[in-house]
Amino acid sequence: MRSYAKISAVAVAAALSLTTLTACGSDSGGDGKDGKVKIMVGGLDKVIYLPAMLTQQLGYFKDEGLDVQLLSEPAGVQAETSLVAGEVQGAVGFYDHTLDLQVKGKQVESVVQFSHAPGEVEIVSNKAAGEITSPKDFKGKKLGVTGLGSSTDFLTKYLAVNSGVKTSEFTPVAVGAGQTFIAALKQGAIQGGMTTDPTVAQVLDQKLGKILIDMRTPEGSKAALGGPYPSSSLYMNTSWVNSHKDTVQKLANAFVKTLKWMSTHTPEEIAAKMPADYAQGGKELYAQAIKSTLPMFTKDGVMPADGPATVERVLKSFNPNLKNATVDLNKTYTTEFVKKAG
Incomplete structure (x- = not known):
């Protein structure tokens, strides 16, 4: 029962944080004109979203004259919700949400x-x-995902359908990440699940499970999904991007600088820049988690050429909203700002 208590506690905390955000969504802290920007991250302490906090820690937002407030939700789908509701100006989450939102009439x-x-x-x-x-x-089987409608949910469904298992034949269970995922695994509430580092490193260290499919490298992505699968990104409402180009360029400058910095520093050096409480399993384990995940990152923030098509194919295999919809992939991303970043 303790695992469910922990999970519900996280859910309550998430709900409270979202309520707080809703209350302050229309305040002065975030129209971008004064350099103030709010960005919601689908789990700030996840290594897949590490560039967000690292950019803050390196001082690159400040160098660009930006006052960026990073907020956190346990799953990417909640970050998406905050962006669409106008509570934040940007979201750090999976690129696949841009396709899902386009067919729902939202241009991101x-x-x-x-x-x-x-x-x-x-x-x-x-x-x-x-x-x-x-x-x-x-x-x-009961399989853990961060949240229903999240990218972990999407990818789990694809892996199932691609192997002849219908989405109705297994049960996705929203267990978040970190300690709530680990607790669900320990208690047998799930038989497996999709997660990221540092949770992966902790599960292996505690000898609670083993890796079935590893998509932390481009090679692993190609083996499981048939091509490059662009995931973590900064995504924003297109209308906001078009009306705040100076601010967006500054954000792109800061993030590209971080990605370049990451490509020339060791996992240990990266870990040392992050908040101490991110290394819940200890410094060495956290550095190992970063090392395992580093191959997923781009060095320049540019969308990989075949990436959008892979994502579309994966989503259309199981998502009824997308199956027969026409997606304009060119409108789901822009390279305008990263190409100009120094």
Whole structure:
């Protein structure tokens, strides 16, 4: 029962933070004109979204004359909700949300593409390792995702459908990440699930499970999904981007500078710049988590050429909203700002 208590506590905290945001969504802190920008991140302490906090820690936002407030939600789908509601000006989450939103009539675009692989790992608990040896075995199982409608949910569904398992034949369970994911795995509330570092490193360190599918590298992404899968990104409402080009350029400058910095520094050096409480499993384990995930990141923030088409194909395989819809991929991202970044 303790795992559910922890999960519900996180859910309550998320709801409270969203309520707080709604209350202050229309205040003066965030129209971008004065350099104040609010960005919601789908889990600030996740390594896949590391560039957000690292940019803050390196002082690159400040160098550009920006006052950026980073906020956190446990799942990317909640970051998307905050952006669409106008409570924040940007979201750091998976690029796939831009396609999903377009068919729902919302025009959102990736402005800086942090990655060309998902950075996600399908973990199987040691107890279930004998019966789950591939996605074909998802049938009848309870599988953890960060949130329903999140990118972990999307990717789990794709892996199932691609292996002949219908989305109705397994149960996705929203367990967040970090300690709530680990608790659900320990208690047997899930037999496996999709998560990222540092959760992956902690699960392996505690010998609670093993890796079934590793999508932290471009090679792993190609093997599981058939091509590059651009995931973590800064995405924003297109109308806001078009009316705040100076501010967006400054954001792109800061993030591209960070991505370049990451490509020339060791995992240990990167870990040392991050807030101490991000290393919940200890400094060495946190540095290892960063090392495992580093291959997913781009060095220049530019969308990989074949990436959008891979994402569209993956989403259309299981998402009824997208299946027969026409998606204008050119409107789901822009390279205008990253190409100008120094």
